[in-house]
Amino acid sequence: MADEIDLAQQHEELFRELALRVARRHSRSSSSEARRCLDCDEPIDAGRLALVPWATRCLDCQLEAEARKRRA
C-alpha cells in the first residue's frame, strides 16, 4: 500500500513538472509571437512589430484603415 502511495506521488510530481513546462512554453510563445491584428485577427508580422511596436493591425489592414481615414 505504501508503495502504491509512493508511486502515485511520483506520478503526481512528474505530471506537475510536465504541466509546468507546457505552461511556461505556452506563456513564452504567446508573449513573443502572437500579437494579432485588430481587424483580420492574423498574427502581426514580427518585422513590422520590431519597427512599429505599438502596431495594432497588420500592414494590409493598417494601410486600409489609413486609406479609410483619408477618405472620410
Ligand SMILES: [Zn+2]
Ligand atoms: Zn489585418
